[in-house]
Amino acid sequence: MKEILKMRETQLAISIVVLIALVGSRAPVFVSSSSLGNLLTDSTLLIMLALAQMLVIVTRGIDLSVASTLALSGMMSALLAVRFPELPLPVVMLVAIAIGLGLGLINGYLIGYLDLAPIVVTLGTMSVYRGLVFVLSGGAWVSSHQMPPEFIAFPLSRFLGVTNLVWIAGSTILVFWYIAMHSRFGRDLYAVGNAPASARYVGIPIAKRLFWTYGISGAVAGLCGYLWVARYAVAYTEIAYGFEFTVIAACVIGGVSIAGGSGSVAGAVLGGLFLAVIGNALPVVKVSPFWQSALTGVVILAAVLINARSGKTGGRQILPLHLNKADAQGSAA
Amino acid sequence: MDMNTTPVLQLTGICKRFAGIVALNNVALSVRAGEVMALIGENGAGKSTLVKTLTGIYRPDEGTIELAGQPVRFANAQDAMQAGVTAVHQETVMFDELTVAENIYVGRQPCRGASGRIDWSKIEAEAEKLFERLEVALPVRARVKDLSVAQRHFVEIARALSQDARVVILDEPTASLSQREIRELYRIIRQLRDAGTAVIFISHKFDEIYEVADRYTVLRDGQFIAEGALADITEQELVALMVGRTVKQAYPKADVTPGEVLLSVENLCHPTEFDNVSFELRRGEILGFYGLVGAGRSEVMQALFGLSTQVRGNVRLDGKPVCVTCAADAIKHGIAYVPEDRQHQGAHLTLPILQNITLPILSKVGFFLRGRRAEENKIARHFAEQLELKAAYLTQNVSELSGGNQQKVVLGKWLATNPKVIILDEPTKGIDIGSKAAVHRFIGELVSKGLSVILVSSELPEVMGLADRIVVMHQGRIEHTFNRGEATPEMIVSAASGNELAEDCA
Amino acid sequence: GEKKSAEAGAGGEKIRIAMVVKSLGNGFFDAAHAGANDAAKELKNVEIIYTGPTTPSAEGQIEIINSLISQKVDAIVISANDPNALVPITKKAMARGIKVLSFDSGLDKEGRLMQLNPSNEQLIGEKQIQMASDAIGGKGDIAILSASAQATNQNIWIGIMKETLKKPEYSGMKLVATVYGDDQSDKSYREAIGLLRSNPNLKAIISPTTVGINAASKAVVDEKLVGKVYVTGLGLPSEMAGHVKSGAVREFAIWNPIDLGYAVTYAAYDFVKAAPGAKAGGSVNAGRMGTIAIDANGIGAMGAPFVYDKGNVDKFSKIF
Amino acid sequence: MTNEAPTPVTETPAASTSRYVIADRQGFRLGAALGSWESMLALLFVAAFTICAIVQPHFLDMVNLADGTFNFSEKAMIALPMALLIICREIDISVSGILALSSVAVGLAHTNGAPPEVLLPIAIATGTACGWLNGIMVTRYKLPSIVVTIGTVSLFRGLASVVLGDKAFTGYPQLMTDWGQGYFFGFIPREFVVLLVFALLFAGFLHCTTWGRRVYAIGNNPVAARFSGIPVDSYRLGLFMLTGAMAGLAAWFLTGRIGSTRPNIAMGWELEVITMVILGGVSIAGGAGTIGGVLLAVLTLGTVTYGLSLANIPGIYMTIVVGILLLVTIALPRLLRGRRIAK
């Protein structure tokens, strides 16, 4: 029990609940079921992107290009749907994913096979992809009345009372949990992140793994691109501008170590949820809009500080341990 | 032994070049099943490079590798493993955040059926079985970051043995093990040999080589020199083959009588790492610190050098209390600490040799370094030559040197600070016999110049041969202090194990 | 002298007028560009350079004006991201003989020769309140969802809206909140949802920015509040058509950006040609739009904003 | 920095005991010198400049060209300390936030009647304080700098917007205008001169002093640096404060140049600054890079963007070009080298 309480994820989950309760006490509407449902729906895109980013960060990498990939694939799927309204929705979604995958694989090739620094590569592709959104759309908006109705309706339509967004995010979480914990691919990523040189010595095909990791990140961003555009019913060059830092912040809050090698699916999910709660709560509790950014900054710093504290392993224990009273009581209880 | 069987592993004409450096030149090697082959050579002779070539990490530029008569090519480490060639490398190959069991099977986890799902229970069961076979007790679910250095080493050995290997290579496996653990290792090696595995054993310690190996192969400067049975050759002859000349191997205790007390440490305490450490160091004295790996010697020394926080206690230098809160203080007071982990704590691998050596004394060279190049070169060359550093030029990056030569650069760096007290933490770990003698000679010179040396070493002969007094530590406390010639090896080892060879209780 | 210079223009090089907009990829300015091109065609020897930064920033516009000065264009017409920050550079441009005019979002007086307001600011502010009032029957809580807190135009309009609300005919309406969506769809959407949540009696959201009005409409639809909460404000017909159809928006307004671009190009032409009316207190020729009077502060204004609803939005959505 | 003079491989007289002869340095190799990042950048710069000069009729107008330096001078001022920070294995994403907050501090002081001369110290002090906060979080609490500064950028810009709300500070004193917009000798922008002076100072600091050597050592191996008696955390803290101070200086210049402060001032500059540094050959893994390289990268980027904007190519195409430039310059050497050594 104590172990579980000590876990970062548990602490984060508790703080999310406390936060929701606090906001709820100031603004009871916030804890209404529809509001919470909306919060959940709102957090899905961030959570999915945070999951993909988690895998990348676990390999000691970083993907700054997610937001641009999202924008590009979102814009392309919107253009596609406008141009060919009769195209079935699954095809549009698959195309969005494929575009994202392709863009991610470009990152993956440069980082994996050419062994270039992830932050530099994705910084470069970030601006290239964003520029391409403009080039492809000619700078024009794609707005709601142009898009086919089912294109727009899908993310928020409900299945068994829950929005499709939540279903998709839920299955993404499951898939990532499987990848991270039960697939060789995922475990290799942890190995690479822990000790890249050692990973080579045990024969992990590092380049290939990185290639596909960034591919996955891109594919998720691609899917989110469609979902984003459909959800807000508008596509323009600057969608999700600056969102990459929010995604990274979610991972970091979720305890994914930027130094690589550690990070859990639960952490990434909770980190995303945490930021979503903040983002949804601030407008509701009527904090002055001018304070929002500063508060978000403070919250990120605080979460990171607390994370660092709980994750700190003190010096090594060389001296023989003596059973002290507190411990004895703890074990007796 | 049957000399007629075809070798399991046969190398011919192996060449490997790095940018501008020929690491292996026409090397040949052959090992048979059920035999332990010692691979011997100075630092930088190319032993580790050969190992990496054999295990698919490097691809040879020329030459062939034959496995049981069949020519093979390894594209990566996994290929080699599958073909039955496994190795414990000189560098630690460990994944801190993963569990012991996963560390053993990382990269080739057994999967369940078509789903490709990792079979965790099988991994853990296999790991348990492996440790049972090795007769070492290790918790398979513990994270590796919580293990001691020696325990980690056994995880690596377990990894090498987890695949039914035809050839097992051990690259300096004993460098960070204590006597007891080394004996464990010997037992494992014999077990392997008796099971018909070919073992290649790399070490700079001749007692070990004679103890476990059957045959030897000598490399020098990347070239094959000789091969034969160890029974037919004396240590002297081997050394001569290795270095191309004869080296007097002894522990030259400099004839210096220790003077007045220079450094005195009283009640040095740390909340978790050590407790109540008191000792005195005299001018011109060599004080040996012996203990098992993990006894806390390095921690004490790092505390003395100002690298730890939370330390209490009194330190006096020349009778005056000194307060050392950072390494710069220590250097100013004339204390130098040569750390044991040269890759992480010692060397700046991608900086030139020159900059490595002058780093701690930069302020003495001057604030503006423009135009001081000649001065810097002089200092660096002086120490490089004294330590017989093998390098092409002073601006070469340290990463391009062999392990032992990197160690020499670190040593040189600290000698350059012109210290009063020099703390050497495992100074000869992984150093070849010729250079080791040079280091020992150098330690002798240091004390005869009036320096005081604290020598932390896990090599009993070294401590006994060099030290005026020996402090033995166990679990963060000083167990006993022996004067020179007062103790037998047995007494020291038993003190290091906590007198009654008690099992660790932590 | 006018004739001579016109001949020089016709015989020699084209007159180059650079249109610097807040940011590229904005439908409003694309329409203004189209208007400018119309004017250029009519004026014959005019070439339009259409440019603007990627993101709406003053620094980006400064860089662009720097290069336009180097290219020695004849006139710059600009919709400024910051009324003050661009003044030093436009002053430099004017010192090098380039005529600088601002349109839409204006520059401070000393930084330009003329400012062409799309419409009277007072009118724009009042119109939005009036539309909101019409939608909700003159009674109830309203809120404003703006672009960023730094947006000059929006801030002026919000100021006027607040003033307008003090009038007796709007005494039934109460402004409960002003929030900022930073012209990002996700943030605007979240802010709109926040408004709906925290103000259960909210009747209308006024959003004087296209991203905002889109996001607010979507939020109202998603929250199933169509018919209970109305969204109004400023938007382009092409982007708003869908929301008018869904019922979230009853009316919205915008001036005609094509005419704006057209008129400012004509005005710039007059300034380049040093037409006698091209000065504060004078008037400039604006082609099919007639003439535009310039007041003592160098400000000219076009007509009242045009209101769009179910009846006409489809027709205009094909135009801009 | 090596290879600056062709020195033949000299063999020192065998007065030593060693069996091995160690030369002072590797002889001058033309290939290595030409293959260095700086020479590649210099080549790129010359090429970009020449192409622009040929293609763009207005490019070589000296006055305009000098004016073109306004576009990057402030960013480059921040790129200089950022280079040191990245060499030291740290990074500061919050520079644009620091810039905004410093500018707000200047505006606040000015509107409250502070004399014009103290505005520069105020800008620098605010920047330094922000840098100190970053540095303390990184050194005292051992947090990764990228994480800390992602948080603080939001905090700093947020504070700026708390102070300003929907207002702006304008009407700055003539002194700031003179420095932000002014010229020496009538056509050399003062900002550019200040940038060059600082580049010289930073280059001297990094390449010629003990401090600079230590910065490299820290970036190369922080643990070994600490073991060598370098006060690693003080250096890190110092560099963060230096970066903050330079961001404050840049804020003063930028505010003087544009004459107004809004919370979104200098939005997104951090990535442009980092791009300059990386293109300048500073290794993101730490321990390598030169100020000369960074300056060359700044000039190259300046030339390319100026040339493109003369052709009235929209800014967004420029981001594509800059992105591709970045990718190509880092990938090309790797590709070429990969060909040569088939490992």
Ligand SMILES: Nc1ncnc2c1ncn2[C@@H]1O[C@H](COP(=O)(O)OP(=O)(O)OP(=O)(O)O)[C@@H](O)[C@H]1O
């Ligand atoms: N990656 C590399 N790049 C360049 N040179 C290398 C590289 N790896 C090894 N070398 C060089 O190859 C030679 C052989 O090194 P190796 O590590 O095999 O020596 P070793 O015999 O294992 O020495 P030691 O006993 O010190 O471990 C050395 O001169 C070393 O400098």
Ligand SMILES: Nc1ncnc2c1ncn2[C@@H]1O[C@H](COP(=O)(O)OP(=O)(O)OP(=O)(O)O)[C@@H](O)[C@H]1O
């Ligand atoms: N469980 C562990 N986790 C991480 N690092 C360890 C662990 N055990 C040992 N080490 C590393 O190994 C080094 C040696 O450990 P320690 O200082 O306790 O032993 P010692 O008595 O100095 O022995 P020796 O110097 O012979 O290695 C330490 O400096 C530490 O970096």
Ligand SMILES: [Mg+2]
């Ligand atoms: Mg070796």
Ligand SMILES: [Mg+2]
């Ligand atoms: Mg030790």
